[in-house]
Amino acid sequence: MKKFQIGLIIRVLILTASVFLLAYIYFNNHLAATEVIISVLIIVQVYLLTRYVNTTNYELTKFFNSVKHSDFNRIIMPKELGPSFKELNKSLTNVIKQFQVTRSETEEHFLYLQTIVKQVGTGLISFNEKGEVTLLNESAKRILHINEIKNIHTLANVNPEFVNILNNIRTGEQELFKFSSNGKEMNLSIYASEFKLRGDMYKLVSLQDIRNELERERLGRELEIARQLQLRLLPEKNPSVDGYTIQGFCLPAKEVGGDYYDFIELADNKLGIVIGDVAGKGLPAAIYMTLTKGIFLSFTKTNISPKEALIKVNQLLYQSLRRGSFVTMCFAILDNLKNELTIARAGHEPLLHSINNDSIIKEIKPKGMGLGLEEGKIFESSFEDQTIKLNEKDLIIFYTDGVSDSRDSSFNNYGIKRIKDVITKNKELPLAQLVTETINDVRTFSGNTPQYDDMTLIAVKRQ
Numbered sequence: 001m002k003k004f005q006i007g008l009i010i011r012v013l014i015l016t017a018s019v020f021l022l023a024y025i026y027f028n029n030h031l032a033a034t035e036v037i038i039s040v041l042i043i044v045q046v047y048l049l050t051r052y053v054n055t056t057n058y059e060l061t062k063f064f065n066s067v068k069h070s071d072f073n074r075i076i077m078p079k080e081l082g083p084s085f086k087e088l089n090k091s092l093t094n095v096i097k098q099f100q101v102t103r104s105e106t107e108e109h110f111l112y113l114q115t116i117v118k119q120v121g122t123g124l125i126s127f128n129e130k131g132e133v134t135l136l137n138e139s140a141k142r143i144l145h146i147n148e149i150k151n152i153h154t155l156a157n158v159n160p161e162f163v164n165i166l167n168n169i170r171t172g173e174q175e176l177f178k179f180s181s182n183g184k185e186m187n188l189s190i191y192a193s194e195f196k197l198r199g200d201m202y203k204l205v206s207l208q209d210i211r212n213e214l215e216r217e218r219l220g221r222e223l224e225i226a227r228q229l230q231l232r233l234l235p236e237k238n239p240s241v242d243g244y245t246i247q248g249f250c251l252p253a254k255e256v257g258g259d260y261y262d263f264i265e266l267a268d269n270k271l272g273i274v275i276g277d278v279a280g281k282g283l284p285a286a287i288y289m290t291l292t293k294g295i296f297l298s299f300t301k302t303n304i305s306p307k308e309a310l311i312k313v314n315q316l317l318y319q320s321l322r323r324g325s326f327v328t329m330c331f332a333i334l335d336n337l338k339n340e341l342t343i344a345r346a347g348h349e350p351l352l353h354s355i356n357n358d359s360i361i362k363e364i365k366p367k368g369m370g371l372g373l374e375e376g377k378i379f380e381s382s383f384e385d386q387t388i389k390l391n392e393k394d395l396i397i398f399y400t401d402g403v404s405d406s407r408d409s410s411f412n413n414y415g416i417k418r419i420k421d422v423i424t425k426n427k428e429l430p431l432a433q434l435v436t437e438t439i440n441d442v443r444t445f446s447g448n449t450p451q452y453d454d455m456t457l458i459a460v461k462r463q
Contacts, residue, residue, distance in 0.1 A: 014045060123207030125166070127152050128200055135204070143186065143207050144179075165190060166205055176210075187211050229286040233293050239263045241271055241336050243463055247431045250456040251402075251439060258285030259400050259454035264296055266333060267303045272296070275348070275398045275458055276329035279370075288327065291320060296331075306331045306344030307385045314346070314371045314379055321372035328370050330398060339462065341396060342387045346371045349401055350416075354423055356393035361420045364388060364396075395427055396460040402453035406442050414445050431459050 123140030127133045131151045141147060149155065156163045165175050169192040177188045186209045193204045231252075238246050248261050258278030266272050274296055278285040295313050304312075309331050317327060328348040332341050343351060347370030350363040366386035369379060390396070399419065406414040419438065426437045435457055442455065 124204065125152070125207065126202055126204045127166075128202050131167075134202065140207055143188070143209055145184070166203075169203075169205065170194065225283055225286070229283075229290060233260060233262070233286075233289055235261070235263055239265075239271055241334065243336050243339070244334065245431045245461045245463060246271075246273075246458070247435050248456075248458045249435050249439065250454060251451070252454050253281075253402070253451045258289060259402060259456040260289040260292060261398070261456055261458055262293060262296060265300055267301050269336070271334045271336070272299065272309075273332045273334060273398065273458060273460065274329065275400065275456060276327055276371075277348070277400045277402075277454075277456075279326050279328075284322075284325075288317070288321065288325070291317065292327065292329075305385055306333055306342055307383045310344050310346050310368065310371065310383060311380055315375065317372045318375045326370040326372040328401075332396075332398075334460065339390045340387050341390055341460070342385050344368060344383055344385050346383075347373075349399055349404060352397040352399075352416075352420065352423065353388060354395040354397070354427055356391055359424060361423060363416070390462045392462055394462050395423065397423060398458040398460075400454065400456040402451075402455040403438075403442055403457060405453065406446050406451070406455065407449055408445055409447055409449050414442055418442075418445065431461050435459050 123143045124135060124137045125133065125140050126135035131153050133149055133152060136149065144155070144158070146155075146158075152163060152166050155166075159179060162177065162179055165177055169175055169190060171192060171194045173192055175190040177190055179186045179188045189208045189210045191206045191208075195202055195204065234250055235248060238248055246263070248263070250259055250261060252259070258280055259276070260278070261273075261275040264272030264274065276289075276292060278288045278292075280288075292313065295316055296309070299309055310329065313329070321327070327346070329346045330343065330348040330351065331346075332343040332351075334341050343364060343366055345351075345366050345368045347368060350365035353362040353364050355362070364386065366384045368383045373379070397419070404414055404416055404419060408414075418441070422438045422441045423434070426434045429437065438457060439455060443451075
């Protein structure tokens with residue numbers, strides 16, 4: 001910079017001396033030829049001085065114009081401004097390089113965001129006040145079943161009401177709209193945001209098909225209804241029977257599995273014990289459970305046998321169950337005066353009989369097919385009643401397949417053998433504690449594996 005200043009001073013001094021020399025000759029010697037030569041020399045010096053100064057201004061102007069027009073390919077070399085501006089030129093070059101880096105990063109970010117917008121699962125449409133579409137991502141095309149559109153009013157051919165919503169929706173507003181296209185109906189959640197860009201107003205609209213969310217909400221409500229229904233169907237307390245302790249327990253799965261148990265007061269102070277499992281889950285299973293409970297309540301104070309009860313239940317359920325649906329069930333009648341338990345089983349899990357002072361646990365499984373599979377003589381002929389004698393401290397276990405079929409992370413079933421082992425180990429415990437230990441052992445076996453079915457267990461022990 002100092003060299004530039006010295007050069008400028010020298011040029012100004014030479015020009016000044018030339019002017020004084022011209023004036024001196026003009027007023028003293030009046031040599032015309034000399035005056036002409038010196039005048040030409042002064043003109044040349046003025047030109048060179050102007051060029052000397054304007055060279056810097058010209059290069060700086062080109063630099064700022066390149067910035068203005070985002071032309072970052074031009075880098076000023078030291079030769080263009082001369083050695084006197086070497087430092088300035090170096091600084092300008094660094095500025096240009098920084099602009100290039102910033103621009104490159106901005107372009108990369110833009111391409112990254114553009115890729116995200118294209119691939120994001122939410123449909124996005126952006127358009128100006130004239131309806132001219134500036135953005136239409138792949139999800140929006142898929143949702144609206146279109147390829148490309150230049151103006152949103154083109155969608156009026158598909159659904160005029162949808163176009164009205166796009167035009168009228170404002171920032172922060174959300175609309176729910178049923179959109180039909182190509183015979184397919186969707187529940188669209190529409191959300192808008194307005195913004196200004198280069199003096200023009202734009203609107204960005206997001207589209208999301210929320211059918212799955214609505215379906216999940218519906219199923220969630222159904223499951224909650226089913227859960228509440230199931231809990232109301234279960235007995236509020238365990239029955240009191242002279243000479244016996246009875247404990248019932250049901251742990252519903254997240255998706256209600258259709259387990260049901262109950263205690264029915266029959267004639268002659270006998271107690272009916274019923275446990276069942278509806279094939280299926282959710283609200284339909286809970287409805288069939290409700291129907292089953294109503295049927296069994298009709299047997300209150302009667303002398304019906306377990307076999308006769310299940311045949312009547314089948315006759316009524318067969319008319320209501322969808323084909324392919326069925327119910328497994330076990331119905332037992334406890335006679336505490338005779339210390340006998342009479343059992344009929346409709347395709348249900350076998351009962352377990354732990355005899356006092358015997359390490360062997362017997363499986364009690366009288367013949368019988370599932371309810372709702374067949375209506376006539378085949379069903380009736382498949383049934384039998386089985387009566388067992390209960391000695392002191394004998395133990396009977398009823399359970400559903402949610403206990404025996406519980407799985408660990410390797411898909412191994414808990415199995416009947418493990419149930420027997422837990423009973424053998426804990427049969428001297430109070431009955432409530434025995435039931436708790438059994439359920440806890442199942443849950444320990446399953447670990448973090450989600451419970452996919454209800455777990456129901458009834459224990460009956462003679463004192």
